[in-house]
Amino acid sequence: MAKTDERVKPSRxxxxxxxxxxxxxxxxxxxxxISDPDLVLPATRQKVASAxxxxxxxxxxxxxxxxxxxxxxxxxxxxxxxxxxxAAVAHGLTEVLREANYQLLIAYTEYDxxxxxxxxxxxxxxRPEAIVLTGATHSKAASKLLLSADVPILEIADLPNHPIGxxxxxxxxxxxxxxxxxxxxxxxxxxxxxxxxxxxxxxxxRGEERMRGFEDELRYAGLSTDAVVRHGKAPLSYDHGAxxxxxxxxxxxxxxxxxxxxxxxxxxxxxxxxxxxxxxxxHLSVIGFGDFEIGRIINPPLxxxxxxxxxxxxxxxxxxxxxLKRGVSSETGRVDVGLSIIERKSVKA
Amino acid sequence: MAKTDERVKPSRxxxxxxxxxxxxxxxxxxxxxISDPDLVLPATRQKVASAxxxxxxxxxxxxxxxxxxxxxxxxxxxxxxxxxxxAAVAHGLTEVLREANYQLLIAYTEYDxxxxxxxxxxxxxxRPEAIVLTGATHSKAASKLLLSADVPILEIADLPNHPIGxxxxxxxxxxxxxxxxxxxxxxxxxxxxxxxxxxxxxxxxRGEERMRGFEDELRYAGLSTDAVVRHGKAPLSYDHGAxxxxxxxxxxxxxxxxxxxxxxxxxxxxxxxxxxxxxxxxHLSVIGFGDFEIGRIINPPLxxxxxxxxxxxxxxxxxxxxxLKRGVSSETGRVDVGLSIIERKSVKA
DNA sequence: CAAATTCATGGGACCGTTAACATGCGAGCG
DNA sequence: CGCTCGCATGTTAACGGTCCCATGAATTTG
Numbered sequence: 085m086a087k088t089d090e091r092v093k094p095s096r097x098x099x100x101x102x103x104x105x106x107x108x109x110x111x112x113x114x115x116x117x118i119s120d121p122d123l124v125l126p127a128t129r130q131k132v133a134s135a136x137x138x139x140x141x142x143x144x145x146x147x148x149x150x151x152x153x154x155x156x157x158x159x160x161x162x163x164x165x166x167x168x169x170x171a172a173v174a175h176g177l178t179e180v181l182r183e184a185n186y187q188l189l190i191a192y193t194e195y196d197x198x199x200x201x202x203x204x205x206x207x208x209x210x211r212p213e214a215i216v217l218t219g220a221t222h223s224k225a226a227s228k229l230l231l232s233a234d235v236p237i238l239e240i241a242d243l244p245n246h247p248i249g250x251x252x253x254x255x256x257x258x259x260x261x262x263x264x265x266x267x268x269x270x271x272x273x274x275x276x277x278x279x280x281x282x283x284x285x286x287x288x289x290r291g292e293e294r295m296r297g298f299e300d301e302l303r304y305a306g307l308s309t310d311a312v313v314r315h316g317k318a319p320l321s322y323d324h325g326a327x328x329x330x331x332x333x334x335x336x337x338x339x340x341x342x343x344x345x346x347x348x349x350x351x352x353x354x355x356x357x358x359x360x361x362x363x364x365x366x367h368l369s370v371i372g373f374g375d376f377e378i379g380r381i382i383n384p385p386l387x388x389x390x391x392x393x394x395x396x397x398x399x400x401x402x403x404x405x406x407x408l409k410r411g412v413s414s415e416t417g418r419v420d421v422g423l424s425i426i427e428r429k430s431v432k433a
Numbered sequence: 434m435a436k437t438d439e440r441v442k443p444s445r446x447x448x449x450x451x452x453x454x455x456x457x458x459x460x461x462x463x464x465x466x467i468s469d470p471d472l473v474l475p476a477t478r479q480k481v482a483s484a485x486x487x488x489x490x491x492x493x494x495x496x497x498x499x500x501x502x503x504x505x506x507x508x509x510x511x512x513x514x515x516x517x518x519x520a521a522v523a524h525g526l527t528e529v530l531r532e533a534n535y536q537l538l539i540a541y542t543e544y545d546x547x548x549x550x551x552x553x554x555x556x557x558x559x560r561p562e563a564i565v566l567t568g569a570t571h572s573k574a575a576s577k578l579l580l581s582a583d584v585p586i587l588e589i590a591d592l593p594n595h596p597i598g599x600x601x602x603x604x605x606x607x608x609x610x611x612x613x614x615x616x617x618x619x620x621x622x623x624x625x626x627x628x629x630x631x632x633x634x635x636x637x638x639r640g641e642e643r644m645r646g647f648e649d650e651l652r653y654a655g656l657s658t659d660a661v662v663r664h665g666k667a668p669l670s671y672d673h674g675a676x677x678x679x680x681x682x683x684x685x686x687x688x689x690x691x692x693x694x695x696x697x698x699x700x701x702x703x704x705x706x707x708x709x710x711x712x713x714x715x716h717l718s719v720i721g722f723g724d725f726e727i728g729r730i731i732n733p734p735l736x737x738x739x740x741x742x743x744x745x746x747x748x749x750x751x752x753x754x755x756x757l758k759r760g761v762s763s764e765t766g767r768v769d770v771g772l773s774i775i776e777r778k779s780v781k782a
Numbered sequence: 783c784a785a786a787t788t789c790a791t792g793g794g795a796c797c798g799t800t801a802a803c804a805t806g807c808g809a810g811c812g
Numbered sequence: 813c814g815c816t817c818g819c820a821t822g823t824t825a826a827c828g829g830t831c832c833c834a835t836g837a838a839t840t841t842g
Contacts, residue, residue: 381672
């Protein structure tokens, strides 16, 4: 073995300094090759590139972030990841941000308000360049933290009355109203709904808003809201739907049509009906919300209210990129992505 | 308005220096209050705490990371987030890491190998303290990058033959074999399977391994593998199952039992059978993999092979924490979390 | 009671990168 | 031909924390 060099090479990770020495240029030139190669002469660029490859150099973004005051992080707060709609949002968001070289920092609160502030602090300590929130009710402290972060804040998947930042979403109340109108127009009069109870410090109020919108519209049409059932607690699930429809039918056996605040529950309703020999849609019509994949494949296929969550995520991503690149967004501060009814077979014609 | 101070307070974020000045202590003391309060006298701690609150100070982890050489990041590479099992892994992992104050950095590759290295570089630039990979086939370059990162590497949800780090997973081949043995023991002889084709640079080979294990066991029992159908491409979906069972039945109309490499496909199979009037399990038995929630609720409930993905994530998290705190793990380098058959009604007794 | 030890706090260097400005050189121009 | 300009590259000083060691006071010890 050769005698070790006087300046023994430590087995630590190579830094930009090591690269610059090997390539015979300054650190700054290496930095430029990485972040904006056009500023560097092709010949130099080449030398640097091969030095990088030889050393297996990987830049340290923490150091870079500190110096440039740009972290490349975008924070996303969700109630949960184990929900196809939220996952779709995250997905669409990533697609767009990936290209612009931002890294998503995901935090989820499990619908727990106490967790929110803690998560938020952690996120903020990473100095995200923008913060995306899903329709959450923010605590006083959380709002203060958010505002003082001094970065764009985007509230998505909702249309809050008193937003603290940009809004890209849809009205959950309108979802409920739309479902009610749809069923009313079909001629049903004994109409019910299944949702979750609201108790304690629930972070996500979106389901409840859909319920309220639904009830409002029933009342507006002079119909009874007795068959609007709140059962169990969020997050909603297939089991929730199966259990809730049982409660509903006990209460209102003559119910003709039911709105489930989530397709998850709607599927549960459908399956429970199969088991009980209640024919859908002949005996009971069902409409859900969320347009989950499963709704398309079950029998009968589920009529549902669709929101383009993936597109919502993409649009949010684009807005962020605009905001950060140009300081402004082509979107106004409040965007309603709307919703649509997907008519399938679970509602009687 | 009062005349502005000579040293006008800029509206920039407060730093540890601002806090230290307001509290009348050194920066180091502030740092200690944040990272290890016990080192500081209660009275001092109190002063600092209120200075922090007054200023709304939030530490900058990028700066901290640089100085301490600890980022608090754990990297997780997944094929996709829009799969309940992977989401469950991420979920379990987060639960554990949250407590230990680590932040998960999630990257997903959409089953695309070309994307892998790019993602990996991005991740590595964030200096994660550990890297978690889901059974992926690593490119040469990717492996080199991984190794030179010099942090614990955990390969999960698989049992690779030539692991490059710790392994916490289960054998996908064994899943296939178990499914085959189960059906064979039930007395079936005309047995099929549905999975995805393998073509091009597919990152996730886990489904294919289940197919292989299944075929192996059929052969071992002297049965035909003619009804083992590879159709479409990953990621699997309900539609995949619906389409694939059509192909299978065309090929082998007398098939008695079928294994779907994913519950997603299995549910698709069940629904397509409903539509075609093929009674499950009387005419066709179905077994899936993954124990997705939907399998429990559909009719008939789906017999499936269960792996505790959430627990897998938790276990991975615990191992990481041990590794990082104590430098060793109580687990050996290779852990098989095993699997179990959940018998429901989709296989004839 | 002096010496040793512990404890709370402070001082300064340093982590790896980039912003901002400086420099040197050749091309273009009147 | 001297001057200006533009371009490629270099120099220096941060960025906001934490590590390591020093310091001085309080406490224990022989």
